[in-house]
Amino acid sequence: MTIGSLIQSTDSALLHAGLGRLDVELILGHVLCCDRMYLYTHWSQKLDKRQIKYFQSFCQMRKKGMPVAYIIEKKEFYGYEFVIKPGVFIPRPETETIISAVLSQWSHQERLTIVDFGSGSGCIGLTLLALFPKANLISVDSNLEAIKVSQINARNMGLEKRTIFLSTSVSGLGKGDESWLKAQADIVVANPPYISFDDERVSEEVTAFEPPEALFSNEGGLYHIRSWLNSAAQLLKPGGAYFFEIGDKQDISSIEHKVDKMRRKREYRDFSNIIRVIQFQKCHG
Numbered sequence: 001m002t003i004g005s006l007i008q009s010t011d012s013a014l015l016h017a018g019l020g021r022l023d024v025e026l027i028l029g030h031v032l033c034c035d036r037m038y039l040y041t042h043w044s045q046k047l048d049k050r051q052i053k054y055f056q057s058f059c060q061m062r063k064k065g066m067p068v069a070y071i072i073e074k075k076e077f078y079g080y081e082f083v084i085k086p087g088v089f090i091p092r093p094e095t096e097t098i099i100s101a102v103l104s105q106w107s108h109q110e111r112l113t114i115v116d117f118g119s120g121s122g123c124i125g126l127t128l129l130a131l132f133p134k135a136n137l138i139s140v141d142s143n144l145e146a147i148k149v150s151q152i153n154a155r156n157m158g159l160e161k162r163t164i165f166l167s168t169s170v171s172g173l174g175k176g177d178e179s180w181l182k183a184q185a186d187i188v189v190a191n192p193p194y195i196s197f198d199d200e201r202v203s204e205e206v207t208a209f210e211p212p213e214a215l216f217s218n219e220g221g222l223y224h225i226r227s228w229l230n231s232a233a234q235l236l237k238p239g240g241a242y243f244f245e246i247g248d249k250q251d252i253s254s255i256e257h258k259v260d261k262m263r264r265k266r267e268y269r270d271f272s273n274i275i276r277v278i279q280f281q282k283c284h285g
């Protein structure tokens with residue numbers, strides 16, 4: 001069997017199960033350790049039995065609903081490739097809106113201290129670090145598995161010397177006397193858990209495979225948004241900015257005036273024209 005005939009035969013079987021050709025190509029690329037372009041330029045290359053067996057068992061996992069990112073253990077974000085492992089949130093394309101928002105306000109050569117709350121795979125903070133060569137990053141997540149994965153990603157991207165990793169909770173900051181709380185950050189970024197526990201729109205593929213603590217939040221989905229806004233206020237220097245993602249049409253009006261020293265500044269829309277990122281600014285004085 002060749003690359004081409006395997007793709008074509010599996011394609012129709014998986015399509016029948018509601019899965020796309022992209023999945024097939026990503027999985028085969030993973031088995032052969034190559035990119036998708038290689039598949040098209042080596043369409044007639046013969047596959048051995050072991051390769052076919054691996055490919056078929058990965059396709060079975062996909063048919064059972066496992067996200068491709070967990071099968072191939074990687075996901076692209078803002079053009080960079082991130083290692084992903086089960087137990088760690090899979091980066092979403094709409095989160096790239098945070099990167100564009102920060103880029104619209106700062107120039108690449110600035111010396112910035114950036115803090116990434118709930119950093120997961122590290123996709124937001126590490127992408128910013130790659131784009132701002134004089135910046136430093138504090139990457140914080142309560143999930144130790146996520147911190148380990150973000151350390152792998154930092155190493156792969158050659159960014160580990162400019163990053164501090166902390167496995168701790170972001171909620172309720174300011175009570176401890178840890179030195180990083182005196183960071184005087186220029187920018188804090190976050191994609192907090194913001195789905196209400198009673199939201200029925202979340203797909204089974206997400207709830208069955210992704211870590212619940214990365215998804216759901218109390219207070220109708222607002223708990224983390226509210227408490228992390230307070231935490232950002234502790235860390236930012238006057239004039240510093242906090243960029244965070246919100247859910248589709250999520251209403252944060254009930255909490256936004258309750259935070260001391262932080263004022264809403266701007267909002268940013270994603271590629272579907274949905275308001276996705278909110279920017280707050282820490283007041284001077």
Ligand SMILES: C[S@@+](CC[C@H](N)C(=O)[O-])C[C@H]1O[C@@H](n2cnc3c(N)ncnc32)[C@H](O)[C@@H]1O
Nearest residue numbers: 089091118119120141142143169170171191214
């Ligand atoms: C929606 S995921 C975002 C991950 C990553 N920033 C991204 O955009 O792909 C939320 C992250 O917040 C972390 N998290 C949840 N509660 C937390 C807390 N109290 N303190 C720190 N991190 C927390 C989760 O482990 C998860 O990695």
